[in-house]
Amino acid sequence: MWYGSKVKNMDSFWEKYFSVYDILNKVYPYQDLLSDLIGDADIKVGERILDAGSGTGNLAIKLKQYSVNLVCVDNQVAAVNLHKVKDSTANVQIHNLTERLPFDDNYFDKIFCNNTFYTIEKQKRYQLVDEFYRVLKPGGALIISDPKVGFRPLKIYLRHIRDSVTKRGFAATVYDLFRMIIPTIQMFYYNAQIKKRDQTGRYNFIDNAEHERYFIKGMFELVAKKKTYAGEAILSKFIKTNYKWFKKNREILFVDINGKTKTGRITVKIPDSSFELSEMFRIRYEAYLRKKYIQPREDKLDTDYHDPLECVYFVAILEQKIIGSSRILFGRKLPIEKDYFEFSEPDALARIPQEAKTEIGRIVSFRPNYAIDLPPHLVLLILFYSMSVYGKGAGFIAGYGAIKETVKNKLEKFSFPIHPIENTKTIFDVSKTTDPLVSFFNNPNDPVCAVYYIRDELLSYFDELFGHIKPFNKEDIKFSVVTH
Numbered sequence: 001m002w003y004g005s006k007v008k009n010m011d012s013f014w015e016k017y018f019s020v021y022d023i024l025n026k027v028y029p030y031q032d033l034l035s036d037l038i039g040d041a042d043i044k045v046g047e048r049i050l051d052a053g054s055g056t057g058n059l060a061i062k063l064k065q066y067s068v069n070l071v072c073v074d075n076q077v078a079a080v081n082l083h084k085v086k087d088s089t090a091n092v093q094i095h096n097l098t099e100r101l102p103f104d105d106n107y108f109d110k111i112f113c114n115n116t117f118y119t120i121e122k123q124k125r126y127q128l129v130d131e132f133y134r135v136l137k138p139g140g141a142l143i144i145s146d147p148k149v150g151f152r153p154l155k156i157y158l159r160h161i162r163d164s165v166t167k168r169g170f171a172a173t174v175y176d177l178f179r180m181i182i183p184t185i186q187m188f189y190y191n192a193q194i195k196k197r198d199q200t201g202r203y204n205f206i207d208n209a210e211h212e213r214y215f216i217k218g219m220f221e222l223v224a225k226k227k228t229y230a231g232e233a234i235l236s237k238f239i240k241t242n243y244k245w246f247k248k249n250r251e252i253l254f255v256d257i258n259g260k261t262k263t264g265r266i267t268v269k270i271p272d273s274s275f276e277l278s279e280m281f282r283i284r285y286e287a288y289l290r291k292k293y294i295q296p297r298e299d300k301l302d303t304d305y306h307d308p309l310e311c312v313y314f315v316a317i318l319e320q321k322i323i324g325s326s327r328i329l330f331g332r333k334l335p336i337e338k339d340y341f342e343f344s345e346p347d348a349l350a351r352i353p354q355e356a357k358t359e360i361g362r363i364v365s366f367r368p369n370y371a372i373d374l375p376p377h378l379v380l381l382i383l384f385y386s387m388s389v390y391g392k393g394a395g396f397i398a399g400y401g402a403i404k405e406t407v408k409n410k411l412e413k414f415s416f417p418i419h420p421i422e423n424t425k426t427i428f429d430v431s432k433t434t435d436p437l438v439s440f441f442n443n444p445n446d447p448v449c450a451v452y453y454i455r456d457e458l459l460s461y462f463d464e465l466f467g468h469i470k471p472f473n474k475e476d477i478k479f480s481v482v483t484h
């Protein structure tokens with residue numbers, strides 16, 4: 001049953017709209033959508049949760065069953081009234097999502113936003129993303145779903161019929177459809193009216209990549225994404241990363257290259273789309289496979305941790321192609337200390353708090369097909385430099401790395417300030433590990449050694465290096481480094 005008939009004064013448009021809205025509760029793909037939103041959220045008892053654009057409370061009523069501390073906001077009185085008819089204890093506030101949210105900073109553990117973001121005016125969407133960011137705790141999750149471009153409601157109803165026949169049988173399905181037909185037609189009609197009335201361009205469904213960009217630009221990290229609602233909506237889970245500096249500095253460094261016939265610019269940045277990230281994993285896979293560091297894999301990707309609270313990636317880009325990448329792990333006991341080597345911590349690192357220590361790894365450079373012959377190691381050096389600059393902003397002081405002895409020897413020739421850790425013992429158990437880089441770590445002819453670095457030593461080294469630029473000057477090529 002739906003509750004539209006219980007609300008008095010049904011004369012406004014929105015009242016009419018919401019009085020038929022809950023017909024969706026009878027539609028299986030809508031039920032799947034609500035379950036998918038909750039299923040991926042890892043909800044814990046007592047968490048503070050916001051349902052933004054809660055409508056008639058369909059999702060909220062399900063969320064409450066998890067004994068959470070739920071607050072709902074919606075700007076339509078008619079929707080809020082219906083919600084309260086269905087749940088008299090609902091904590092729901094009338095509030096416009098295009099205005100500052102009435103909550104303290106870092107207040108919520110999770111935010112849900114279902115079928116609402118796309119209805120917000122384009123010019124106000126970034127402001128809402130910033131507000132979500134502000135009221136979420138660091139590490140908190142935003143679980144959001146919106147209809148995709150080319151949304152086909154008919155597909156949802158056809159899927160419903162299929163599921164209903166399977167679950168309830170043919171006769172019950174036909175009976176239900178007769179009962180549903182009038183409110184469903186009314187809802188289609190009202191939706192068409194909403195679109196027609198709208199002068200702001202807000203009821204255009206948002207293209208998948210654009211949707212992702214709103215949140216990634218707003219400093220969220222995408223951690224999961226899937227289709228739902230009979231494939232007609234995209235459900236994404238974003239995490240609020242806890243490094244403010246990260247927000248403003250996704251592009252860290254430019255290196256201008258001036259050759260005789262060609263100029264170019266290498267940009268080092270944090271990948272800002274899932275496409276860029278998987279492109280990086282793909283190129284890394286190819287590089288490692290060539291060197292026989294990893295075994296062939298079906299997905300042809302070298303993926304690893306990718307938990308935004310413990311890891312940040314960097315890519316060097318030239319002419320829109322990734323030509324190098326690296327990774328920093330942080331915020332926990334690092335694999336090199338915990339699983340890979342046994343050593344007593346060097347004095348220089350023993351004083352540094354765990355959260356300020358990092359592990360640099362997966363540094364790879366790919367030879368670009370480029371008219372200017374880039375000196376070997378240039379890309380590696382600028383990646384190191386970018387990570388040091390980033391580390392300064394993010395409060396990382398020092399850290400570890402596991403590098404090939406041959407690379408370490410080369411770096412030492414450049415007087416690169418990297419320090420071998422004495423008396424290390426490899427504890428990496430080849431037979432038990434699931435680490436894809438097992439062959440990297442276990443080749444007696446090409447050993448790996450544990451090293452540490454101090455961020456400020458790296459920064460002074462690079463100041464000197466880029467100050468003189470000499471090592472990078474070939475006969476007719478000039479390299480200049482422009483930071484910002």
Ligand SMILES: C[S@@+](CC[C@H](N)C(=O)[O-])C[C@H]1O[C@@H](n2cnc3c(N)ncnc32)[C@H](O)[C@@H]1O
Nearest residue numbers: 053054055074075076079096097098114115116
């Ligand atoms: C399609 S409904 C979705 C409702 C609910 N989340 C659900 O899944 O059933 C969109 C909701 O967003 C609300 N909404 C749209 N713009 C809003 C705004 N600027 N501020 C607050 N709520 C808004 C509408 O009132 C409506 O309840």
